[in-house]
Amino acid sequence: MSGPVEGEAVASPAVPAQAPNDPTAPAKTDAKDAKPEGDGASKKMSGAELKKLKQAEKQAKRAQAKAVGPATVQQGGIPKENQKQKEQKQSQKKDESRPLPIRRRPSQSNAVPQQQARKESKRDQKQLGLFFGHLYSQPRQHSMVGASKDVHPAVLALGLQYSSYVICGSTARMVAMLLAFKAVIESYQTPVGTSLARHLTNHHLSPQIDYLRGCRPLSISMGNAIRWLKDLIIKIDPSTPEAEAKRDLVEEIDMFIRERVTAAQKLIRDQAATKILPGDVILTYASSSIVEQTILQAHKAGVPFTVIVVDSKPLFEGKTLARKLANQGINVRYYLITGASHAVKGASKVFLGAHAMMSNGRLYSRVGTALVSMLARSHSLPVIVLCESVKFTEKVALDSIVGNEVAPADEILSEAERASLLPLEPHLPTTHPSKNKNDDKSATEDTKSGPLDVLKWVEGSENLHHLQVLYDVTPAEYINMVITEYGSLPPSSVPVVHRLSTNT
Amino acid sequence: MAQGIAPLAPGLTSFLKSLKTTPADPSVEHLISLLKRRQIRNSRPCAIATTALMLRVVGEFKGRDAAKLVERIRQVGRRLTAAQPREVVVGNIVRRVLGLVREVLDDNTGGDSHAGSDAGHHSPAQHDSMTRPTLSSSISTFSPLRHAAAEPMDASMTSDMSDSSEMSRRPPLLTSHTSYAPTSAAPLVNSLFGLFSQPEDSNASTPTGATSPDGKTANSLNLERLADLSRSTNIDLKSEVMDGIRELQDELEQSDEQIAGVALEHIHSNEIILTHTASTTVQKFLLSAAKKRKFTVVHAETYPHDNTATHGILLTGRKRETRLDEDEDPWKPLTATGIPVYVIPDSHVFAIMSRVNKVILATHTVLANGGLVAAAGAHMIAKAAKEHQTPVVVLSGVYKLSPVYPFDIDELIEYGDAGRVVPYEDGEFVDKVDVEHPLYDYVPADLVNLYITNLGGHAPSYLYRIVADHYRTEDITL
Structure with missing residues (x-):
């Protein structure tokens, strides 16, 4: 997962596709066995995971997520690990930072979750400056905590790959999404009393899309593909047997990828070369x-x-x-x-x-x-x-x-840059709010300040903003x-x- | 910090400290090594160090022979500029000091024969300069304004063959300058300065060579003039020059404040101003405007070579390397005065530019044609501003204004440590890929709308005139 699956349309789909291929994973791997893996995952997501989630909201959603627990666990791997996060939240504080894979969000590190959440709400107001205010309306989701129970595990995993830029690039994201939707359709069963054409689009696909949108705003290509897919589903003759309709849909998706992406790319590169x-x-x-x-x-x-x-x-x-x-x-x-x-x-x-x-x-x-x-x-x-x-x-x-997409502003400063800014601490103006805060902390904790403090300086100073699109x-x-x-x-x-x- | 064993990290502060006790010659060596090792870098520290050294050099100079003093300064200047040719400021300061010496001489010798002619007749001479002689492109440090193209000394020095015809034409004017005065007295004045540069040329003591074939005729005339001069010289050359250098030091100190003083004339309320790099000049300018007005600053971080300093200056209001002004009261960061500052990565410049209504750039060197050399990224910022019709204002002290004419732009661009772009730990990558890290950009004059120096605001097209005011033509080639 940490591999640099960047803009490659052909290679990347394999990643989400793997998840549904692995339904045989034991429903309940012991907590002990999963721990090492879980550790890794929680480390990776911890920085981002609690972002944009108000405390109360989180509580409620978490209970919900717990309820879906078993279904989530089925997928093994990532979703399961996420469950562990709650237990491990305490121990995260002591985690050492680890080397970052290439396409990881550089800012992710081991934050103390509570503090981050609090900061987050404060900063949101702060950010509504300049002229990108309108882009901050939707909070960004960096974990599957709080995801709707309808979201398919393949989509859950995909969402995380989106938000951590593991799958990045317009085409790659679209193809990955279509492949995940294939898994969604394959495991879909029309509830009694509704037709596939009506229920699948509005009630089953929509929550998946909403979740993906929460992880990262949809790309134009994804929008186009979704529109095409919905169109296709609606046009399905209600008299078609469900199994056949599903098989047709999956075939159509494959065809779409082959025609609009694989073949198109071949034509383009032949010509451009x-x-x-x-x-x-x-x-x-x-x-x-x-x-x-x-x-x-x-x-x-x-x-x-x-x-x-x-x-x-x-x-x-x-x-x-x-x-x-x-x-x-x-x-x-x-x-x-x-x-x-x-x-x-x-x-x-x-x-x-x-x-x-x-x-x-x-x-x-x-x-x-x-x-x-x-x-x-x-x-x-x-x-x-x-x-x-x-x-x-x-x-x-x-x-x-x-129209644009804002990226988390703290990504501007990578770990190394934060570290190089550390020697500045004695020069911070004494009036600086975070300076006082730091003083309090140094009294209680060590006098050593980590790279994370640099972010706090930035957040603490009222008029300094980092902006990134x-x-x-x-x-x-x-x-x-x-x-x-x-x-x-x-x-x-x-x-x-x-x-x-x-x-x- | 580590003041125990190593008194100071080698740099400007340590140099200035050692200068108090060390004689001139070792100090010159010291500065050369500091420049070569890049332990003193950037315009202001270089300027301060050079000025201090010049004060020392002039202070230790023995004798009253102006020509020798000029030669001594030039010799030091040549070595300093050779040590670090891209720190153009070093050369600028040396030229300014040379100009001072010549001015002192000028005031004392020119006074008896044609009093007041200096000030009065300078301008017509510059008007002559509008018609430029053909420039030989082989000399990249050629003056753009050869308003004294007529003067034999200068011509022989730069060894321009096209001037030799003028040479033969000129001598009469030296012998009978009174008759020549009605047309233009300025060449006369200039040729007087040339006196002191000429003899060394024929001595062939200058490594820059340029021994001209016509040197002889001019030389004999010069000696005559020189004898004239030494008879009348009763001036305290040294102390006057040293006073001048001290004034230069004051100018260096005050230029930021003077530039900041006009800030309110250029910034109105609710502006969105884009800038980049950590520049003390720009920060002071904005701070001074922030006292009265509210505006928004968008700051490109200039990754990878200046981003640490940029974030630093925004957080703390000072550069880390300027340990020198430790005693000076630290100024507050811009944000502390209630000015919202948005830090953006450099790639965002075009995206943001449509909302920005003024771009303020700091500079490394300003060139005589109105172009400038500034931290990398400046060119694309200025270009994006041009595309959006956003005015670009460049802040620069006059000391950064250089008589150098950019014939070969690449010569002026310094390349930095590629490890800042891709860390060397990534050995495979560094091995296979050519990682390049230019530190400076050349911004052509047509992308700049306004220069603000400590003398006020100027159009880029007017800079040549300020160059003419501050540097003597005969000093342009050190």
Whole structure:
């Protein structure tokens, strides 16, 4: 689970799919046996797990979750471990921090849960500043505590993988979701007195989707896939026998993945790889599975070229991409976004992945993409976006502020950065509220302050905010070409292709 | 901190301390090694150290020969700049000190023959400079404003072949300057300064070489003038120059306050201001505006090379490395004055820019063409601001203003430790991938809307004039 299952549409689905394949796991593994595993899981989630949950609400939901307990346990593995968390909450305080896997949220560490929860509510008010206030309305869920009892275990596991960025990337998330839904449909039984077409969409699928949305806002592609799936279910003839209908649905989902993702990606990379000429220097930002495939295909075809990967914190997705490409023997240069203006100088083409293409031709992608394409344009480099048509949306956007996804702000400071800030403590202004707090604590506990205290300084100081979003919108002027499975188009053709792909 | 065994970590403070007791020559070596090891870095510490050293060098200078003093300063300056060419400020300070010496001489010698001509006739000379002679692109530290292109000394020094024709044309003006005065007195004044630089050139004592073929004719004339000069010199050259250097030190100290003084003219209420890096100048500027107005600051953290300092300055209101002003009363962080500060990763600049209505940048060096060298990320911020038609304001002390003309931009860019980008523990990655970590960006002049220096606000196109005010043309090539 901790493996870097990043933007790879093909590889990642395996992860959630595993969960339903394992129903034979004993319903009740002893607590003792599960403990080591459970420890790991609780450690991983502890920082995030209690976020955004008001204390009272949590209590109620927890009781509910307990009731669903047996069903949850069936899946073995992760869900079971979560049950353990409550017992282990006390011992967490003493846990040492462990090295973080690559795609983990960097801020996750061992917080004292109660304190975090309290801080959380205070900070929420604080954050409603600047202009992203509207994005903070929905609290983010980082655990399955409080999940509705209807949520399928495969979906529960998937949700956690979303919220911890284990499965990341628009396509990967969509495929993983569809595979999880396949498991949901397979284990679904229409209650008496309702029809599959009516009950499955509204009453059974909706809670799953709500849960996923709580873990991380749905991606555009996920939205498209959900719309397609609901449409499909509603159109099922009520007279069809349930087993047959379910089998049809599962087949349709497989077909969808094959047509809209696997085949589309093949078409796109075939086409895009021809754009890589000998001697080219391909610049890409962060990590996109389709860009990676394209580059690898061109490399396998024997074209000599080099790659520049520009990356940014906090996810450092580009690092994974750079590593994979370098392992394949491609000459890779790696910059962070601050060096982007230098990186662009040496490049000859820019390949970008997409989270979504907006109907007004704008590209909605990982935050920083707009900067890179702006700089590329100022150097007159061709900017080529690779995007499956399933990521096209009828939505429009003018800027990156109205629609976006906020990431937890404490992720800005990674463990190492917090540690490097620690020596500043004596310089904190004496009026600083957290300074006083720290003094109290140092009286009771040790005088040693951990990296977590740095976060407390930030939270404690009233006017200092950390702000982080995940996406930005690249103006259509910066994009020269969009390559989809329908061919290569200018960004202005996005709405046309979108209509084409949804009407068929 | 660790004051027991090692008195101080080598740096600005330790240098200034040792300077009090050490004679000039070892101090020069000391500073050179500090610069080379990057133990003194960034503009302000470099400027302070150089000024202090210059004070020492001039203080220890024996004799009254102005030419020798100039040569001594130049020699020190050449070594310092060679030690760390990218800290342009070092060269700037040396040039300023040279300018001081020349000014003192100027006041004392120019006074009898053509009183007041200096101030009065300077400006026409600069107008001449509008018509620039063809620049030889091979010399990257060439002056953009060769307003004294006519002067033989300078021409021979820079060994520009295109000037040799002028050389042959010029000598008459030296012998009969009274007759030449109506057209322009300024070349005359300038050529007077050239006196002191010329002899060394023909001596071939300068490693920068530039022994010109026409050196001889000019040289004989110069010697004549020099003899003239030494007869009339009754001035306390040294003390006047030292006073000047002390003034320069005051300027360094006060420039932040002076810049901050105009803050209210540039920041109105409820603005959203974007800035980056931990810059004392910018923080003081914003703090001074915060006394009267409410606004919002969005701060890009400048990962990976300056993020610690950035977070530090926002949390505590001071940079960690500025141990120097330990005694100075610490100023409060911006947040303590009720200004909301939002820290964003650098990748968010474009996303946020549509709501930002002013960008304030700190700088490392300002170049004579109006461009600047600033912490990496500055270029994309300025570019994004341009795309959104957001005004970009650059704050810089005059001491950062350099006469260097950026012919080769890459020369000015320093690359930092790649381990800050990808830790060396990740050996496999570091092995296979070229990790690059540029520390500075060059921001072209057309992306900047306004410069605010301690002299006030200027358009980027006007900076050449401030350069002309502060540096003598003959000093531009050290």
